[in-house]
Amino acid sequence: MAQIQDMMGSFELFQPTELERALDLLRRHGEEAWVLSGGMDTFDWLKDRAKRPRYVVDLGGIQELKGIEVSDDGIRIGAMATLTDVATHSEIRARYPIVAQAAEKVATPQIRNQGTLGGNLCQDTRCWYYRSGWPCYRAGGNTCYANAPGALNREHCILEASRCVAVTPSDTAPALLAVDAQMEIHTRRGRRTVAAEDFFIGPSIDITRMTVLQPTDLLTAIHIPARWAGHPMYFEKVADRKAWDFALVNVAAALDVANGTIQDARIVVGGVAARPLRMKETEQAISGHAPNEQTLEVAAQAAVQGARPLQFNEYKVALTKNLVKRAIREARA
Numbered sequence: 586m587a588q589i590q591d592m593m594g595s596f597e598l599f600q601p602t603e604l605e606r607a608l609d610l611l612r613r614h615g616e617e618a619w620v621l622s623g624g625m626d627t628f629d630w631l632k633d634r635a636k637r638p639r640y641v642v643d644l645g646g647i648q649e650l651k652g653i654e655v656s657d658d659g660i661r662i663g664a665m666a667t668l669t670d671v672a673t674h675s676e677i678r679a680r681y682p683i684v685a686q687a688a689e690k691v692a693t694p695q696i697r698n699q700g701t702l703g704g705n706l707c708q709d710t711r712c713w714y715y716r717s718g719w720p721c722y723r724a725g726g727n728t729c730y731a732n733a734p735g736a737l738n739r740e741h742c743i744l745e746a747s748r749c750v751a752v753t754p755s756d757t758a759p760a761l762l763a764v765d766a767q768m769e770i771h772t773r774r775g776r777r778t779v780a781a782e783d784f785f786i787g788p789s790i791d792i793t794r795m796t797v798l799q800p801t802d803l804l805t806a807i808h809i810p811a812r813w814a815g816h817p818m819y820f821e822k823v824a825d826r827k828a829w830d831f832a833l834v835n836v837a838a839a840l841d842v843a844n845g846t847i848q849d850a851r852i853v854v855g856g857v858a859a860r861p862l863r864m865k866e867t868e869q870a871i872s873g874h875a876p877n878e879q880t881l882e883v884a885a886q887a888a889v890q891g892a893r894p895l896q897f898n899e900y901k902v903a904l905t906k907n908l909v910k911r912a913i914r915e916a917r918a
């Protein structure tokens with residue numbers, strides 16, 4: 586169990602100013618190392634002593650990870666750009682408004698000033714049993730405390746449960762999947778690019794991780810291609826409070842509409858599974874149709890197909906259906 590001490594255990598801190606040096610440190614220290622960006626997720630783990638790395642590699646001094654570059658091919662956002670940088674960037678707001686809106690919905694201004702886009706995408710789940718240090722499946726144990734009778738599971742998943750019922754906490758992830766963002770990753774073997782859709786993984790793939798990143802890997806940039814720039818889009822987050830709260834469910838959509846008919850669509854829902862889920866059956870159900878109420882009803886039904894709510898989160902089924910309908914109905918260029 587975690588000891589809430591509000592004091593971090595000791596570790597060796599590295600503050601490289603070059604990417605290569607950071608990668609070298611991660612290669613050298615492997616699973617004993619922890620990547621530090623803005624610290625907004627990290628410091629909770631370290632203060633609660635639920636994670637006790639021997640080495641911490643702070644990316645804060647690496648300038649090349651901070652920039653936002655605009656080109657005809659799209660926008661490249663360095664993993665260390667802050668959420669405020671993303672929310673206020675004029676080109677991101679103009680071309681991919683849902684990405685800026687999602688960043689703007691995270692937590693509080695202070696957290697957005699300090700927290701980075703890379704950290705927001707790589708942050709761990711908020712399941713309180715796991716975060717409090719209970720020895721659950723995700724922590725290497727052999728049970729899921731959130732799925733036991735009477736457990737506090739109002740915020741947990743309705744889709745893709747596989748022993749673990751935790752959900753993805755990120756607001757920016759669904760928006761980036763909706764615009765088909767590509768993740769630039771540096772691994773032991775060099776640089777590779779992974780579609781945002783494949784970057785996040787569920788417990789049936791690996792119950793101990795939320796992304797494809799291995800301990801020696803770094804997410805270095807997020808590239809948003811030009812394909813969806815300027816198309817009708819929609820983002821909405823539903824939480825218990827208007828600020829400083831994680832999403833119960835969030836939705837992001839990008840539509841390609843011509844002559845009143847949806848030609849192509851990307852619809853993504855967060856807060857319902859361990860990874861942001863692209864609603865492919867919903868996308869198929871609306872492609873080739875006008876976004877009328879009949880189409881929306883079919884689309885909403887497709888989004889929750891196979892949903893298996895837990896004891897206290899049945900409401901997420903209706904909420905997801907309504908958000909998917911609203912996203913398609915309200916998407917604006």
Ligand SMILES: Cc1cc2nc3c(=O)[nH]c(=O)nc-3n(C[C@H](O)[C@H](O)[C@H](O)COP(=O)(O)OP(=O)(O)OC[C@H]3O[C@@H](n4cnc5c(N)ncnc54)[C@H](O)[C@@H]3O)c2cc1C
Pocket residue numbers: 619620621622623624625626627628664665668690691692693696699700701702703704705706707708709754755756757798802803804805829830831832
């Ligand atoms: C009170 C509170 C409220 C919050 N509310 C919300 C909310 O409403 N919506 C939301 O989406 N988030 C919310 N968060 C989460 C917060 O936005 C994220 O924790 C923050 O964005 C993480 O960014 P960071 O730069 O601080 O990352 P850090 O805390 O430094 O890192 C987060 C994790 O990602 C890993 N990591 C970071 N950068 C990289 C990288 N480049 N490559 C590989 N791994 C990396 C770290 O090792 C760590 O495991 C909240 C957090 C708090 C404390």
